[in-house]
Amino acid sequence: MIKKMIMDETRLKEVLELSKIGLPETEFKEVLDRVNGVLRMCDEMQELNFANTRSFEWNIKKACPRRVDSPKKWDKRDAFLNQAPVRDGDFFRVPRIIALDEDNELIGD
Amino acid sequence: MEFYKLSAKEIADGVRGKKWTAKEVLTSFLTRIKTCDSKLNAVVTLCEKNAHEDAKKLDEAIARGETLGLLAGVPFLVKDNFCTDGIRTTCASKMLHDWIPSYDATAIKNMKMAGAILMGKTNMDEFAMGNTTESSIFGPTLNPRDLTRVPGGSSGGSAAAVAAGYCPIALGSDTGGSIRQPAAFCGVQGMKPSYGQISRYGIVGYVSSLDQIGPITRNINDMAIVMDVLAKADENDSTCDAYDRPSFSAAVKKTDLKGKKIAVLTGFDKECVDKSLLDAINTTVQFCCEAGAEIIEVNLPTANKHAVACYYMIALGDASSKLACYDGMRYGYHEDGKNLFEMYKKSRNKGFGNEVRRRILIGTCILTRGYYENYYVPAVKVRQMIADEYADLFKTVDALICPISPTLPYKKGYVEDDSATIYLRDVFTSTANLAGLPSISLNVGFTPEGLPTNIQLLGPRFDDENLLSIASVIENYAGSPSVADLSVEGVL
Known part of the structure; x- marks a missing residue:
């Protein structure tokens, strides 16, 4: 049984943080209308009785053979590294995951 | 020689039989693309030198007398997510x-x-999220059958390219109808x-359990090839089954449907479906x-009721x-930020367009506590109930006929009031993805205004x-679609 839910502004702010997406407050109403429109569409699934239905999974006719897990020569290392958003020599450059802000508080905790 | 009017099979036969060279064929197609595409905008990258x-x-x-493959010398285009x-x-x-992969997709x-x-890459909705090919950073693609209308999406560039005679074959990907709906809108198969x-393997996926790739052509014989x-x-894709495939080309030699049982879908609101598309179904039933x-x-x-x-x-x-x-770090567009999280947000905000961000937001919401248990x-x-419904149906019938889209191609820039209404456009196509079924969008004619009708x-x-x-049998009755007349549309 589906419990009808809607998304409100508080929840939207949480979701924006989780999805690492920013949104100006002026667009909140439009996005909430759209999200709740989709949720309302899904509320109709309530009428189905799926208590005894298993979750979906694929059947296969013949499993694909797995490739041998062994190192192979590859001459495109440099081309690959060039695709790094920020390259530093032979490495991808990344920011600190744990850092301190101006007040010596942990960021990202 | 008007190569653009030929099928893939005719081109390959001619190359193998030395009636023409691969270079002649390629040059002719590249010229057509360069002449027409400033208006249609179906191709986003040409790789002339490699081609x-x-x-x-x-x-x-x-010249060395080597045995050549089934598609010898046939130029093709692929959606820009391969x-x-x-x-x-x-x-x-x-x-x-500006991402340049260092390997080819298996396809x-x-x-x-x-x-x-391979001649190049075709336009699409951003990250395959859309059904009009209007959300691309390269701008919208136009429908070669009517430039005031969209080509469908998300593989709209591939479908428009085949309809415009840029190539006899293009590849697309389909998560909820993204090959079939644009094929229908552009009047191809x-x-x-x-x-x-x-x-x-090598496809930039959108939803792994729904995505499939497939061909867009102007006839079923080419599709089978x-x-x-x-x-x-493929050892690189564990979801790709290893069963022994039959010859698809051999399957399209039949000329009748004797012994076949074909179902026609009812139970949907026929008022919501364009009359010319319902007529197309009735005509197809007569053919069958x-x-x-x-x-x-x-x-x-x-x-x-519940597929969408x-x-x-x-x-x-x-x-x-x-x-x-x-996130601007592992992959994709990068913007600096004063810490990791600001960098993520800035990169994703500026890197993704509106529709993609909206879908990520709704998706994230669905996966959060409470919504996950109640919706996902x-x-x-x-999904299992829908798959079971189809499995039961196909115990007694060979195929099902239904519409592709409720409407003919929309006008450019047409916007529905809300997302739910827009998403309902996928009502007939999404079931094949949910249940993993094969599905073909078949052109069966045109309206008096020249818009394609299909089943x-x-x-x-x-x-x-x-x-x-x-x-193939239905196509024998209905005829396969020809290349769009671009001179009428002022493209040539």
């Missing part, structure tokens, strides 16, 4: 605007091994094969009867998870050859 090198190698192989070695793959997004490798020549039929080339096991098929009507209540909701719960939830890797988990169960055929999973066979 000329491949054509030269092929012509040299012919990885292509050394050629940018953007997904029509700023997020990947590209198989096409090249069969002798086909498109196929979403069974889930597990073709390797998806492409299926022979693409449908094989004349060809000896038995016709019955069926209602699939769960699929009819179920589809969007699964698609958006999975998409938000899948697109998490585009039930959707996965409803959708669905069959049991891994019975793709039977579906192609039925489509």
Whole structure:
């Protein structure tokens, strides 16, 4: 049984943080209308009785053979590294995951 | 020689028989693209140098008397979400605007091994999220049958390219109708094969459990040849089944439907479907009867009523998870920030367009506590109910006929009031993805205004050859679509 839910502004702010997406407050109403429109569409699934239905999974006719897990020569290392958003020599450059802000508080905790 | 009017088979036969060279064919198609595409905007990247090198190698192989593949010298285009070695793959997004993969997708490798020549990449909705090809960073693609209308999406560039005679074959991907709906809108043939039929290694996916790739062509015979080339096991894609495939080309030789039982879908609101598309179904049913098929009507209540909701719960939830890797650090467009999280936000905000961000937001919401239990988990169960409904149907019938889209191609820039209404456009196509079924979008004619009319055929999973066979017989009656007359539209 589906419990009808809607998304409100508080929840939207949480979701924006989780999805690492920013949104100006002026667009909140439009996005909430759209999200709740989709949720309302899904509320109709309530009428189905799926208590005894298993979750979906694929059947296969013949499993694909797995490739041998062994190192192979590859001459495109440099081309690959060039695709790094920020390259530093032979490495991808990344920011600190744990850092301190101006007040010596942990960021990202 | 008007190569653009020929089928892939005719081109390959001519190359093998030395009636013309691969270079002549390629040059002719490239000229057509360069002449017409400033208006249509179906192609986002041309790889002329590589294509000329491949054509030269092929012509040299012919001169040495080597045996050539099924698609010898046939130029083709692919949607810009297929990885292509050394050629940018953007997904029509700023997020990947300069990303150059260092390997070919398995489908590209198989096409090249069969002798086909990659000419370039086609326009699409950003990250395959949309059904109009208007959300691309490269701007919208126009429908070659009517420039005031959209080509459909998300593989709109591929469908428009085939309709415009840029190539006899283009490849697309289909998560909820993204091959079949644009094929229908552009008046060509498109196929979403069974889930597990073709390797998806090297495709920038959107929803792994729904995505499939497939061909867009102007006739079913070419489609069957492409299926022979693409449908094989791949050690790089564990979801690609390893069963022994039949010959798809051999399956399209039949001329009748004797002994076949074909169902026609009922139970949906016919008021919501354009009359010319309902007429197309009635005409097709007449063809099938004349060809000896038995016709019955069926209602699939769960699929009819709940497929779109179920589809969007699964698609958006999975998409938000899948697109998490585009954070400006592991992949994609990068903006500096004063810490990691600001950098993520800035990169994703500027890298993704509106529709993609909206879908990620809804998807993230669906996967959060409370919503996950109340929406996502039930959707996965409803998906099984829909798959069971189809499995029961296909115990007694060979194929199902229903519409592709409720409407003819929309006018450019047409916007529905809300997302739910827009998403309902996928009502007839999303079920094949949910249940993993093969499905073909078949052009069966045009309205007096010149807009394409079409039907959708669905069959049991891994019975793709039977579906192609039925489509081929119907095409014999309806005729295969010709190249769009671009001079009428002022493109030429």
